[in-house]
Every structure is written in C-alpha cells, then in structure tokens.
Amino acid sequence: MKTFISEYFQTIYKPRKTFEELIVKDNLYKLSLAYISIPIICYSLMYIFLTIANGAPSTLTPWLNISKEDYYSINRFLLAPSMIICWFTATSFIQVISRLLSGKGTFEYTLATIALSISIAMWGALVHDLPMSFLSAVGVIDAKQHELAMNSPTIFRTILWICYSIYFIAFFILFPVSVRVVHKLNWIKSILIGSLAFILFQTIFLIFNR
Numbered sequence: 001m002k003t004f005i006s007e008y009f010q011t012i013y014k015p016r017k018t019f020e021e022l023i024v025k026d027n028l029y030k031l032s033l034a035y036i037s038i039p040i041i042c043y044s045l046m047y048i049f050l051t052i053a054n055g056a057p058s059t060l061t062p063w064l065n066i067s068k069e070d071y072y073s074i075n076r077f078l079l080a081p082s083m084i085i086c087w088f089t090a091t092s093f094i095q096v097i098s099r100l101l102s103g104k105g106t107f108e109y110t111l112a113t114i115a116l117s118i119s120i121a122m123w124g125a126l127v128h129d130l131p132m133s134f135l136s137a138v139g140v141i142d143a144k145q146h147e148l149a150m151n152s153p154t155i156f157r158t159i160l161w162i163c164y165s166i167y168f169i170a171f172f173i174l175f176p177v178s179v180r181v182v183h184k185l186n187w188i189k190s191i192l193i194g195s196l197a198f199i200l201f202q203t204i205f206l207i208f209n210r
Helices: 005-014 016-022 028-052 066-101 107-121 123-137 143-149 153-183 185-206
Strands: none
Touching: 005 016, 005 107, 016 066, 016 123, 016 153, 028 066, 028 123, 028 153, 066 107, 066 153, 066 185, 107 123, 123 153, 153 185
C-alpha cells in the first residue's frame, strides 16, 4: 500500500500516473490542502531564517512598497496568502478555459492536481533556498554576502540558475500533464493552457515574493 510520501514523490517520475490515481480518491480537498501546505511551510521557514539572518534583497527591488531591510520580515506573513491566491487563480484559469474547449474535468480534480504540481515543482528552488536560508540563520554563511554572490558571476549564481531551471521545467511539464489528465484535452491544448496558467501563477507570485 502506497503512503502519502511515496505517492507524493512518485509525481517526479510518473506524473500522469500519479494524477490519474489522485483524482479517483475521495478526500481530494484534504489532500489538496496537504500538498499546498508543504511549499507554504517551507517558504515561510525560509523567510523566518532570512529574517533571523538580517538578510535583504541585494539587486532586485521589491515591487511592493516595502523597504529592502524589512522585505523578508514582512514576507513571513505574505507568503501563505499569496501562495493560496496563486493556486486558486491558476486552478480557476485552467478550469474555465478547459471547459470552454470541451474539457471534462471538475474544479475539485483541477484543484488537487495543480496543488500537487505546485508542491513538487517548487522543490526545484527550495533545494537551494531553504538550506541557504538556514545556514544564514545559524551563522554559517553571511546572508547579505550570499545575496550578492547569487547575483554575480560566481558558482553560487550557477547553482541558483540550475535550480531555477529545474523549477521552471517542472512547472511547464506538470501543469500541462494535469490539464491533460483532468480534462482529457489533446496535448496541444493542454500544453497551451498549462503554460499560460503557470505564467499567470508566476506573475502573481512574483508580485508578492520577488
């Protein structure tokens, strides 16, 4: 019998099979909340660690009217609601456009598979961001110096780019697969809808978490 953890990580190498198994479950709303809670908790911890380390964005200016010195501290409280807004917005976009194009899936199915997609894809960035923020909090590395290193031609910037490349690739794979499984649309429509949904998701997420 598969456990929650084994089913969760099965998404990495068998996303279609995982989504197909997911949408026949009875407790989809509970599972959806569990999936989306994972990146919410991890990224909230990241901002807590960066606040402890007195970190601040080095080159990027926040789009919100928040000073760089206070940005990570305030983001501790913005992360969860902004993630939920992004999740529901992407889900709603996929549901409406897919049904307009004769998709067959329900909002509940879309909500669950998109929550799982977000949760898995965000590990592409979290494998870098969470450990680095923790090491900053405990004083192993200097948060501000590391911020500068990530925006300079260093090995740290290369590692960051690799991680975020995985992040983007994962989203551009998982969102279309979700559309395909839930709504039974052809691959062209699924890729188009899934990709646009991710762009919408990422744009809103960047407004609050640049």
